[in-house]
Amino acid sequence: MGLFNVTSSPHVREKTDTQRIMLYVILSLLPAACFGVYNFGIKALVLIVVSIITCVCSEWLYNHIVHKKQTITDLSAVVTGLLLALNLPSSLPWWMAVLGGAFAIFVVKCVFGGLGQNFMNPALGGRCFLMISFTGAMTNFSAFDGFTGATPLASIKAGESVDVMKMLIGTIPGTIGETSVVCLLLGAIFLLVTGVIDLKIPASYIITFSVFAMLFGGHGFDSAYLVSQLCGGGLMLGGFFMATDYVTAPITPNGKILYGIALGILTGVFRIFGASAEGVSYAIIFSNLLVPLIERVTVPPAFGIVKVKKGGDAS
């Protein structure tokens, strides 16, 4: 697209398109994915490949059936497949990944109108579908050496101590992509530097969750507890890569902060007061549903207009 078009505003366009953004997201997830494969072995690689292939094929199939323009080249299905796989434990049978990927694309994304229309993060929708359907298989975490054990979050919940250093590097039980905080932060920094994501959502999420954990976690200002809560589970993966999904996050600046606060509180409630140790994925899909409300109350006033009644969108 030419930079100088005789059209109404906006006159200056960036060359960035959906495909490029998705490519950046894939690149930023690669360190975590590679570490997952290193950590959990060939089974993790198989799951990642199966999940991506399923998502792309599902999207192609849906578009083919309903005679829509093929959208698989925008790579969004690849991102969904990759994110879904990173949210699965490596011991999961491959056909469950197929089911989850198909559910994510068909039910969560395509029937609502495809990319841009889905009200919920497809990868997380697929994960929660699998979580509810196959709770046993989805919480069967095997560590890097084939030892099946509790995740650090479950250990914290049970009142045991955890090794924070191991959690940073990632040699712990968990889902394929969530274990290594270092790799995830590497990807997150790449996304922040390239401007793909905005710091508002992850920052307000993490700060709110920290405050919540300090207030209600029962450990006061114990920094080891706080760091292990932040590094454990899917908080880093969810906060930087899934909560910031363009489609399902608010677009208003204040809305993003509000959304992060909602995420933080919900994650805290689910983790500390809930029955299971993890709550990031449910917090994110629940907040996804709040987004239309959040956007409605945080519409910024349009430039030069003192009082905005409705629908003034400055972004």
Add this chain to the structure above:
Amino acid sequence: MSDNRIGERLKNGLLIENPTFVMMLGMCPTLAVTTSGINGLGMGLSTTIVLTMSNLIISLLRNVIPDRVRMPAFIVVVASFVTIVQFLVQGFVPSLYAALGIYIPLIVVNCIILGRAESFASKNPIIPSTFDGIGMGLGFTCSLTVIGCVRELLGSGKIFNMVILPSDIYTPITIFVLAPGAFFVLSVLVAVMNVVRKKMDAKGKPLAAPVGCLADGCAGCSMANSCTGKLTADKKGGE
């Protein structure tokens, strides 16, 4: 009044105005109790009995009940039969009673029953009204049983408690016996029904009879309560 023939009434209830898949009535029990085929069947049959009997009585009393208090009168009739059915189920099939729980008393406010009373039984003679109740009830029963069977098969590998898919070849997808599964199965079945309907239309054998007010008939119409019935009468005369 060709559509008052018995066969026509049964076909109407089962297919043309199927309460669940076409008119989307009675969604509450449809989604809540269809965790297994037997629950769906039990709920459907209970509703059928109430629907048939209340249609019969309301049709009998249609010239006695004053127009202004018809709603309370209908409710009293329906509630009486629901109470009878509730006691019968509780006495003879306690396991079903336990599974259906609050949804048996809630048959009183099932919109199918009030809908049929309002739109059909209160305006038509006894025999068609009774068979309208049977047809609608069977349509509801079939829908609930189908939903229940699909959910039970996918969610636990069984149909009517008989193991169809043994656990060593099939891992049950638990979500289908939980609440979200009801929505998934219902929406897919409604979609299938619409595809069939379109195919039939394309073949020139429309499944849905052309109607005057709404494609769904009066029971699906929000104006049914205040409607004078003139359009309905036109529609019936037109057929």
